């Protein structure tokens with residue numbers, strides 16, 4: 001049975017949101033990872049593009065202040081970046097090309113963040129990268145620059 005939900009972090013983040021704790025408990029019990037390709041499909045994620053080994057999807061819970069919040073996920077159920085093969089890493093230029101073709105304003109700047117495992121603060125173990133573009137103001141600058149909080 002693959003590790004799917006990090007209940008330790010779910011309980012920490014969603015102390016005040018019992019419905020989200022319950023949702024994550026159901027995910028864990030189902031044994032089906034929402035970030036594996038079949039899960040992304042059944043959860044209704046909008047797929048922006050894909051490479052041989054990665055899927056680029058729109059986040060269902062975009063960060064506040066973001067204009068675009070993409071998730072970049074290996075198609076394999078990988079938990080740590082050390083489990084990625086060189087071949088998977090080598091597809092990042094293609095991933096960024098797909099993302100900037102779909103969202104040309106990405107070329108004005110974006111933030112890229114990845115967490116992994118319990119201390120990285122994940123709620124779902126399936127390795128994923130967040131590609132974030134902040135909302136632009138009238139002058140074309142960011143209303144709030146991308147800022148990945150640690151805590």
Ligand SMILES: [Zn+2]
Nearest residue numbers: 033036077126
């Ligand atoms: Zn998975």
